[in-house]
Amino acid sequence: MSRLPVISKKRVLTTSSSSSENGQDLAPAQKKTRKDPERVKPYAASTIIGTRRPAVAAIKAPISRPVRPTGAATVAAGPSRGVLKQSIASTAPRGSNIKAAAAPTGTTAVTGGAAGTKRQGWDLKGKVTDMESKLRNYQTKVKSVNQENKDLKSMMVKSQTRVTDLETSVAVQRSQISEYEEELQALSGVREELDKVSSEKSTIAKQLSNLEDKYKVMETLRQSQETELHTLKMKLSMQESTLSRLQLTLRDAEEEVRSLGETVVQQKGELHAGEMERRQLHNSIQELKGNIRVFCRVRPLTGGGLSQHLQLPATDNKTITLAKTQESHTGKTADTQKNYNFSFDRVFGPQASQKEVFEEISLLVQSALDGYNVCCFAYGQTGSGKTFTMEGAEYDEARGVIPRAVTQIFRAAEKLGAQGWEFTFTASFVEIYNETLRDLLYTGKASKRPEHEIRKSINNEVTITSLTYEKVTNEDQVLGLIMMANHNRSTAQTSQNDRSSRSHSVFQLDIEGANVGRDVKCKSTLCLVDLAGSERLLKSQSQGERFKEMTAINSSLSNLGIVITALANKDIHVPYRNSKLTYLLQGCLGGNSKTLMFVNISPELDSFGETLNSLRFASKVNDCVIGTASANKK
Numbered sequence: 001m002s003r004l005p006v007i008s009k010k011r012v013l014t015t016s017s018s019s020s021e022n023g024q025d026l027a028p029a030q031k032k033t034r035k036d037p038e039r040v041k042p043y044a045a046s047t048i049i050g051t052r053r054p055a056v057a058a059i060k061a062p063i064s065r066p067v068r069p070t071g072a073a074t075v076a077a078g079p080s081r082g083v084l085k086q087s088i089a090s091t092a093p094r095g096s097n098i099k100a101a102a103a104p105t106g107t108t109a110v111t112g113g114a115a116g117t118k119r120q121g122w123d124l125k126g127k128v129t130d131m132e133s134k135l136r137n138y139q140t141k142v143k144s145v146n147q148e149n150k151d152l153k154s155m156m157v158k159s160q161t162r163v164t165d166l167e168t169s170v171a172v173q174r175s176q177i178s179e180y181e182e183e184l185q186a187l188s189g190v191r192e193e194l195d196k197v198s199s200e201k202s203t204i205a206k207q208l209s210n211l212e213d214k215y216k217v218m219e220t221l222r223q224s225q226e227t228e229l230h231t232l233k234m235k236l237s238m239q240e241s242t243l244s245r246l247q248l249t250l251r252d253a254e255e256e257v258r259s260l261g262e263t264v265v266q267q268k269g270e271l272h273a274g275e276m277e278r279r280q281l282h283n284s285i286q287e288l289k290g291n292i293r294v295f296c297r298v299r300p301l302t303g304g305g306l307s308q309h310l311q312l313p314a315t316d317n318k319t320i321t322l323a324k325t326q327e328s329h330t331g332k333t334a335d336t337q338k339n340y341n342f343s344f345d346r347v348f349g350p351q352a353s354q355k356e357v358f359e360e361i362s363l364l365v366q367s368a369l370d371g372y373n374v375c376c377f378a379y380g381q382t383g384s385g386k387t388f389t390m391e392g393a394e395y396d397e398a399r400g401v402i403p404r405a406v407t408q409i410f411r412a413a414e415k416l417g418a419q420g421w422e423f424t425f426t427a428s429f430v431e432i433y434n435e436t437l438r439d440l441l442y443t444g445k446a447s448k449r450p451e452h453e454i455r456k457s458i459n460n461e462v463t464i465t466s467l468t469y470e471k472v473t474n475e476d477q478v479l480g481l482i483m484m485a486n487h488n489r490s491t492a493q494t495s496q497n498d499r500s501s502r503s504h505s506v507f508q509l510d511i512e513g514a515n516v517g518r519d520v521k522c523k524s525t526l527c528l529v530d531l532a533g534s535e536r537l538l539k540s541q542s543q544g545e546r547f548k549e550m551t552a553i554n555s556s557l558s559n560l561g562i563v564i565t566a567l568a569n570k571d572i573h574v575p576y577r578n579s580k581l582t583y584l585l586q587g588c589l590g591g592n593s594k595t596l597m598f599v600n601i602s603p604e605l606d607s608f609g610e611t612l613n614s615l616r617f618a619s620k621v622n623d624c625v626i627g628t629a630s631a632n633k634k
């Protein structure tokens with residue numbers, strides 16, 4: 001169906017009402033419409049086309065191309081009413097307006113004639129002619145419009161095709177755009193990753209630079225170490241050459257050492273033989289001297305000066321004379337002097353030093369290491385110097401027999417160690433008071449102090465039950481134990497005045513030696529005894545506890561004399577068990593031992609009686625010859 005404008009008043013009115021948008025242009029046409037409403041139709045048709053296809057026109061507008069030289073431009077400009085009017089104007093090139101176009105050849109004159117002249121009412125023919133002329137004009141005009149309409153349709157089809165193409169193209173482009181957008185989106189992720197990678201790259205670059213710095217430092221270090229290594233290699237090669245020289249020297253020295261070793265072995269054998277010979281000779285000398293010897297020692301006077309009743313011959317150091325001046329009973333005769341002469345193995349005067357005294361007994365102490373039992377005891381009245389002789393004082397020169405003997409024993413043991421001897425020493429220190437034994441090395445509570453008994457084993461070894469037997473390895477340890485014993489003794493003394501004077505103290509050092517290489521062993525005991533004061537009190541003068549003490553002391557000391565006499569007489573029965581002292585010293589007295597007795601005497605005149613008694617007792621002992629000692633060798 002044609003979309004050409006239908007000539008109707010309704011359409012015209014519609015156009016007219018919309019013309020208000022462009023009233024300026026339409027105003028002349030409206031003026032004409034009052035005179036000739038038919039002339040408005042072409043404009044109305046154009047207007048309708050423009051208003052019904054605005055979208056196509058809008059799409060066409062940017063890409064419009066002339067479809068044909070004339071008329072097509074008019075359609076393309078459809079949306080604009082102003083342009084449409086121009087287009088309409090341009091569609092009538094053959095006339096300057098529709099009126100002219102509607103007046104083909106031959107009618108122009110008539111029209112002009114009619115327009116110029118008004119037909120008379122009666123000129124009906126003329127009026128018909130005019131009407132026919134008008135009709136023809138209108139037909140021509142319709143034809144022209146139809147043609148134009150046809151062209152426009154064709155243009156529209158083309159335009160629609162074009163629009164479809166363009167829509168397709170737009171769709172394609174949109175899809176491309178969306179693809180681009182997706183790509184862009186993907187690229188934004190890549191950008192983030194790129195940023196991350198670049199940040200990592202900068203970090204790695206920093207690390208690399210750090211590593212480079214470190215590498216430089218390490219390189220410098222390596223170079224210095226290489227230099228050092230080179231120096232060391234030089235030194236090493238020098239030392240290697242020195243070493244090879246030294247190795248040669250060492251080989252020579254080893255050879256020399258080997259030959260010297262052989263010599264040493266040979267000399268050791270000779271030494272051992274010499275040592276054994278020395279022991280034999282030493283023992284022979286001791287035997288010749290007697291297995292029991294008595295040394296007398298005179299204490300200096302307390303106030304200084306010389307004793308009048310004691311005489312010690314200057315040329316002789318073995319005799320002592322105790323002189324007593326007896327007043328004349330009548331007073332008419334001169335006073336008489338009675339001399340008591342005694343001789344002993346050695347007599348030490350008041351000036352004799354501790355060192356001098358010890359030198360005389362050191363050979364005896366040596367015998368203890370050779371495997372002989374040795375017993376040394378000090379006998380004498382209270383205050384005669386027994387403790388001074390046995391223990392001495394703290395300072396070096398005043399050291400007595402016990403510390404000096406200990407020193408000698410350990411030094412000699414050390415020397416014998418070079419000949420393959422190994423020794424073990426066990427020390428004990430016991431006190432005998434009122435026939436009761438007391439451990440002087442006890443360190444426990446006083447309330448738990450144990451009681452002790454003397455026991456004798458099958459092989460005649462005497463031991464004390466519950467006594468402290470302390471293993472010692474050096475001199476200082478032993479001296480420490482002696483100090484402890486003295487402390488224990490003095491503690492007991494505070495409760496009983498002068499207790500030490502009335503008790504015997506016995507220090508024993510058990511010695512065991514072995515020469516593994518030569519399969520020789522020896523065992524002995526060194527026994528050093530500080531006896532209780534030997535003074536005798538008249539029975540009438542002593543009472544109670546004191547009497548009991550004195551009885552015990554006298555009993556043990558007299559038993560000591562009895563035992564020594566029995567040994568001297570080679571009695572079958574020796575009454576060792578009669579007192580704790582003799583029972584304890586059993587191992588150190590008798591055939592298998594060497595005994596030394598110190599008889600200490602006080603130089604004071606008022607001690608004359610006790611001195612005489614002591615010298616008599618000692619003399620009796622001195623007369624004894626006890627068997628022949630034999631070393632405890634295995």
Ligand SMILES: Nc1ncnc2c1ncn2[C@@H]1O[C@H](COP(=O)(O)OP(=O)(O)OP(=O)(O)O)[C@@H](O)[C@H]1O
Nearest residue numbers: 299300381382383384385386387388500501532533
């Ligand atoms: N040879 C000596 N040289 C110097 N002083 C001595 C000598 N002998 C003993 N004395 C001194 O005499 C005093 C008594 O000596 P000591 O205590 O040794 O006698 P004691 O016989 O052991 O007496 P007690 O039986 O009471 O123990 C002490 O002061 C001691 O120092």
